[in-house]
Amino acid sequence: MxxxxxxxxxxxxxxxxxxxxxxxxxxxxxxxxxxxxxxxxxxxxxxxxxxxxxxxxxxxxxxxxxxxxxxxxxxxxxxxxxxxxxxxxxxxxxxxxxxxxxxxxxxxxxxxxxxLNPALSKYYQDYRYPLIRNAIMAFDFRGNYEELGRFVRPCMPSAEVRKCVRELCEWGLVSQRPDGRYVVTGEYVEPSPTLNEQIRRLNRDWIDQAMDALMTLPPQKRHVSSRLLSVSPAVAKKIGEKIERFRDEIWEMVQDDPEDPSCIMQLNIQYFPRSRGREKA
Structure with missing residues (x-):
């Protein structure tokens, strides 16, 4: 066949x-x-x-x-x-x-x-690519790889930074202006619907780094909170919908920011069941 x-x-x-x-x-x-x-x-x-x-x-x-x-x-x-x-x-x-x-x-x-599709295949395969791309948005980077490596958390060796920058440029996600500064282009890599495991693993890496932030950053530099909720299916659904709206609102705030970015912040949202389904009597 x-x-x-x-x-x-x-x-x-x-x-x-x-x-x-x-x-x-x-x-x-x-x-x-x-x-x-x-x-x-x-x-x-x-x-x-x-x-x-x-x-x-x-x-x-x-x-x-x-x-x-x-x-x-x-x-x-x-x-x-x-x-x-x-x-x-x-x-x-x-x-x-x-x-x-x-x-x-x-x-x-x-x-x-x-x-044929290097960005689609590799960009979400390694958290360092999105991290460096966002760092270039917030840092006046002109080839000073060591400084850029110290700017991000966790810190990255200059050789790794150089590799990420080179490949981001090859993929058209970053370019260098005539004045020498590297900038993020308008290109965007849409996650492939056939590479869902890639995104799951990237999220796992980011969640692991959030745990590190909990232990290494002082409270005034982070916000981490957790709460268990006993809710009905109807309210559970409404909370999920509200989280989606909140995420959209945060993204709009970032897009409408009138000032140039100067730092990178990671926002994690986790909302999941901590019990199994129970049949009604």
């Missing part, structure tokens, strides 16, 4: 999302491409197998993974990347998941997808 599709496997970090999009693209190109036809070409007896995997109702064993690879006609390098996605997606051990994710990023960074 092999067919050429515009779907690039390297822009995915969730194997179920990849399978969903890959099958949809092949079906759009060839109406004869059905779940039954795929199962037959892959050597799978259950015609609903692929749909069950996509919906999360089934896991993929090594043997089943090989059959899916055969059904889609993946190349050897695509097959190896797909196996990594499957192992990562089904792994429960966080240490092992971190190792697998580094392997996924390493393979993606060597792919044609990254060569």
């Amino acid at each position: 092999t067919s050429q599709t515009p779907i690039n496997i390297y822009q995915y970090d969730d194997f179920r999302v990849y399978l969903r999009d890959r099958f949809a693209a092949q079906r759009a190109a060839d109406p004869a491409c059905t779940h039954r036809a795929f199962a037959k070409s892959a050597g799978i007896s259950n015609p609903g197998f692929l749909n069950d995997v996509i919906k999360g109702r089934r896991t993929l064993s090594a043997a089943a993974t090989d059959k899916v690879i055969k059904g889609f006609g993946l190349s050897p390098v695509e097959a190896e990347y797909f196996r990594l996605l499957v192992e990562y997606g089904q792994c429960k051990n966080e240490t092992k998941r971190d190792t697998l994710y580094r392997q996924i990023c390493s393979r993606r960074n060597r792919s044609s997808f990254t060569k």
Whole structure:
């Protein structure tokens, strides 16, 4: 059931999302491409197998993974990347998941997808890129890498700062004016909907750094507060909606700031359940 599709496997970090999009693209190109036809070409007896995997109702064993690879006609390098996605997606051990994710990023960074879309692939992969980009907005940077490295928290070695600045310039996110000052351009990297794990991991890094701020910064330089709330489903929903409005209001304040920025502040918002659902009597 092999067919050429515009779907690039390297822009995915969730194997179920990849399978969903890959099958949809092949079906759009060839109406004869059905779940039954795929199962037959892959050597799978259950015609609903692929749909069950996509919906999360089934896991993929090594043997089943090989059959899916055969059904889609993946190349050897695509097959190896797909196996990594499957192992990562089904792994429960966080240490092992971190190792697998580094392997996924390493393979993606060597792919044609990254060569054509370096910013999309790498910008949200490392918290230092957004940090340095924001620092350039608040710091008169003219190539003094050591000073810029000391300006940010946590401090960064000048070699790392130089690398970040060089790549941000290559991606068109930062440019150097004739007077020598580096400035942020109007370009923006929209997070890819197929790289959700990348954003989750970036948020985790930022939350970890918020914990460091709690222990290292004096109270007058930070605001950290937590509270447990016992609420009804209706009020829980209203709070979530109010948080969204608050976030939009903060962003508008930043956009409308009449003065030039001179510092970077990190705003974290966490709101999540601390109990399981309870059935009504």
